[in-house]
Amino acid sequence: MSAPCASTVTSRPSSQTREPDRAQPTTSRRAFLGISVGATLAAPALAAAGEHASALHQDRMGVLVDLTECVGCRRCEWACCDANGLPHGPLHEYDDQTVFEARRYPSPNQLTVVNRAKSDQTEREPVHLKVQCMHCDKPACVSACLVGAMQKDPDGPVHYDASRCIGCRYCMVACPFEILSYEYERSLAPRVRKCELCRDRTRDGKLPACVEMCPVEALTYGRRSELLALAHDKIARHPDRYTDHIYGEHEAGGTSWLYIAGRDFASLGLPTVGPKSPAALSEAIQHGIFRGFAVPIVIAGLLGAVNHLTKEDHK
DSSP, X not given: OOOOOOSOOOOOOOOOXXXXXXXXXXXXXXXXXXHHHHHHHHHHHHHHHHHHHTOOOTTOEEEEEETTTOOOOOXXXXXXXXXXXXXXXXXXGGGOOGGGGSOOOXXXXXXXXEEEEOOOTTOSSOEEEEEOOOOBSSOHXXXXXXXXXXXXXXXXXXXXXXXXXXXOOHHHHHOXXXXXXXXXXXXXXXXXXXOOXXXXXXXXXXXXXXXXXXXXXXXXXXXXXXXXXHHHHHHHHOTXXXXXXXXTSSGGGOBSEEEEXXXXXXXXXXXXXXXXXXXXXXXXXXXXXXXXXXXXXXXXXXXXXXXXXXXXXXX
């Protein structure tokens, strides 16, 4: 079964060449401690380099999700797995509606999932919510990462370099949307996993796989500024259809994924996040610590302790 293209692509700014992913080397506890100390000492320089490299383009890209159009077909889930080389069955298996019985989160083998919200008394049809990395303008995961494994592209995506990762999972704790997942079951070189906004596809002028697959045009890919204008226009023209709120316009300092819906976003399962990016807090803490190089060994020890104590805690 195939589906028509779900949206129109606007011209896309050029992006930096991506380094190929390399497997993370296996480390002993002693080596991990050494890496942690080195990462702690190097973090100020890495943070400064990341801040300089992350000056955002005004025409950076994003996706607008119209939740009043989504029918919960889960074609986006199949397309995401297919585009990222993740295990999946035939397309017809995604017609299974029993998955909506429990709330789901992205996982190492599913970088996006669709959930179903309970209908309220005014709705004739259930509301479905597609969940994936929000690609924040000021990502808390990037700010929290001590070694620069998380980076924000100037044109939108937040991407991950497994070759730099030391497995501290600070990025997971920092994410206000609880999106990042970790390969706990992978004994050698486990990775953090997340949507990367199909960087390889869009660099070649293609749509993100989920957007291309959507049969009802619930997903629109384009410049973030144009998506915001489109969303505001829809809300103004159909005030009876939409709530006057674009989720992601201001949340966490702004995100590349934007949502419009017919009711309150908290009732749909999206977290209530203020307009200030959590990155501001983590950067203030890091800058205060590194200004005097205070207790780097203690921090390294805490990293090891967190890694040990949470190795069985998958969430």
